Amino acid sequence: MAELTITTDDITAALRKNLEGFTPDMGAAQVGRVIEVGDGIARVEGLPDCSVNEMLEFANGTIGLALNLDEESIGAVVLGEVDDIAEGQTVRATGEILSVPCGDGLIGRVVNTLGEPVDGKGPLSDVGTRRMEVQAPGIMGRKPVHEPLQTGIKAIDSMTPIGRGQRELIIGDRKTGKTTVAIDTILNQKGLGVKCVYVAIGQKNSTVAQTVATLEHHGAMEYTVVVTSPASDPAPYKYLAPYAGCAMGQHWMENGEHALAVYDDLSKQAEAYRSVSLLLRRPPGREAYPGDVFYLHSRLLERSAKLSDANGAGSMTALPIIETKAGDISAFIPTNVISITDGQVFLEDDLFKSGVRPAINVGQSVSRVGGDAQIKAMKTAVGSLKGDLAQFRELESFASIGSDLDAVSQAALDRGYRLTELLKQGLNSPLPVEEQVVVLYAGTRGYLDAVPVADVRRYEGELLDVFRSRNRGLLDEIRSSGKLDTDALEAALKDFANVFSPSDGSGGPEPTPEEQGDATVGQAGGRPEGILPEEEISRPDETDEGA
Incomplete structure (x- = not known):
């Protein structure tokens, strides 16, 4: 039997061969x-x-x-x-x-706080990443707000206009239509080159699914991403969700595009942050919120801006939503966000229940910078609309206690009823700005004074039908140039007045319960809604108003 011999050279060669493919896997880690x-x-x-x-x-x-x-x-x-x-x-x-995905690959998707898809459509593609929290643009990197962001809501675009890069708060009690205003604004961005981010914080999954279905039905998911942190999520997810949505919108802004971010709602984010802070044993302050709760919202909303031309001229508009308790806008969180934003749209429960929808309180709603972004045609059409409505509210309180009014006051009261009816809109039916100009011009210039209140919605619908078919050039000019040919518009309105036939020629300052029908939301030209105080409205079923 031969003896097995292994030399040192054999051992050395074998070791060298094994070491050639060895890569040390070492690194320092805390x-x-x-x-x-x-x-x-x-x-x-x-x-x-x-x-x-x-x-x-x-x-x-x-x-x-x-x-x-x-x-x-x-x-x-x-x-x-x-x-x-x-x-x-x-x-x-x-x-x-902490980073989140961003880019056009998010459009049409529903993701959670960490940017992970939850819509069952597979993994994301064509996306990058960016930090969830970054520094807001500085003063020199910004530009004054000067471009309009049309919401499609007559009461907002006319009296509290919003510009691209603005932060406009939507505030009101629960079930007053805050989310509807925000969703209608998203629907109105179709074809306008604005990419939208809707952040749902602390909502039921069924509610979010209904919102997504509404956006899909109107084709809005083609330019929208939904970030959801439902009520079942832990508090940290709800606290971080708005920052995730903001980072996604900021990506488009910094690439020279226009974005719209809706935070629905920041009250729930503040409550989630309070829970996290108390669990971390941070000292509580007013209403048990931590001392930096103001910074929680300010560092989020300050990231919305209109960038300068040197930075690409992009913009991100923010529509934060705050829920109040019994109309108290002087509470801690509402006052914080009001002081941060550039204005607020205040929705009132009493107006909502009386059939005025959207239930916007004109007196308490304001836009601090949006006036510079309003097109000239709208400024011409609106005229003294806000003042007329404020005067109407005062006169209405006198009329409700049976005070006698002089002829001038009675005329202002009559016009106020018609303007209030004119500002109503149906659910998910935003109106293009050129059509808003036409109907508001008719209302503020007295063309509705001879129309019974019950016929105002029908007047609006038939007027728009005529303009869409016979005066399309006038509408196109308003949309393209932003200017209004008052002579041509007045001639068209006079022609329409000659052919419009009121259902009851007697008119009158107030509709009867039979004329007003049920106080439900309808489309323009449909059955009119109630405008009287709630205690004077006879409804067959009070439960319908809770929807």
């Missing part, structure tokens, strides 16, 4: 340890170089976000399942800041 976990919060020790908002990775792969940096430990919120995290497990600092 590793800490979980010392406490519960209620979606983990307290970690042993990460001395960790930064605020840095992402942490737990042993089971779950991501956390470092929010509290104490001397001995770190308070982090867990963005995922907490059940598999236990005391004593290791935690690794990733050195990365």
Whole structure:
């Protein structure tokens, strides 16, 4: 039997051959340890170089976000399942800041706070990433708001106009139509080159699904992305959702495009942030909110801007929504957001219940910078509309107690009823700005004074039908140039007045219950809605108003 011999050269050659394909897998990593976990919060020790908002990775792969940096430990919120995290497990600092996907690949999709699709349409494609929280544009990088963002809502575009880059608050009690105003604004952006982000915070999944179905039905998902953090989500997701939506919109703004971000609603975000802060043992302040709750909203809304030409001239408009309790706009969160934004649209419960929809309180609604963005044709058409309606509200209170009015006051009261009826709109039926100009000009110049209140909606519908078929050139000129040919418009309105036949020629300042019908939302030209105070309206079924 031959003897097996292995020389040192053979051993050396074998070792060298194996070492040729060896790549050392070594790196430095900060590793800490979980010392406490519960209620979606983990307290970690042993990460001395960790930064605020840095992402942490737990042993089971779950991501956390470092929010509290104490001397001995770190308070982090867990963005995922907490059940598999236990005391004593290791935690690794990733050195990365929380980021979300952005880009045109998001359009038409429904994603969660972290940008993960939840609509069952597969993974995202054609997207990049950007940090969820970034610094807002500086003063020198901005430009004054001067381009209109048409909402399609007559009461807003005429009296509280919104410009691209503006922050306009929508505020009111629950069930007053706040979300409807925001959704109608998104629907009106079709074909106008504005990409929309709708952020649903703390809503039921069924409500979000209904909103998405409405957007799809009107073709609005072709330019919209929906970010949802439903009521079932942990508080950290609801607190971070608006920043995720803002980052997505800011991507388009910084690329020279126009974006619209709707935050529905920031009251729930503030409540979620309060929960997170209390769990992190931060000292509570007024209404148990932490001391930096103002900064929570200001750093979000300040990221909306109209950029200068040197920065691409893009814009991002913000429509934050705040829910009030019993109409109290002097509460902590409402006053904070009112002071941050460039104006507010105030929706009133009494107006909503009396059939005035959208239920916009003209006296308490204001736009601080949007007037510069309003087109000249609209300014001409509106005239003294806001003043006339304010005078009407005062006269209406006198008339309700049976005071005798002189002829001038009675005429102002009669016109006020007609203007109020004219400003009503149906659900999900935004009106192009050129058509708004026509109907508002007719109302403010007295063409409706001889029309019974019950016929105002029919007058509007038939007038627009005539203009769409016979005066299309006038509408196109208003849309393209923003200017109004008053002579041509008045001639067309006089011609229409000759052919319009009121259902009751007697007119009158107030409709009877038989004329007004039920106080439900209808399309232009449909059956008129009630405009009387609620106690004077006879309804067959009071439960219909709660919808």
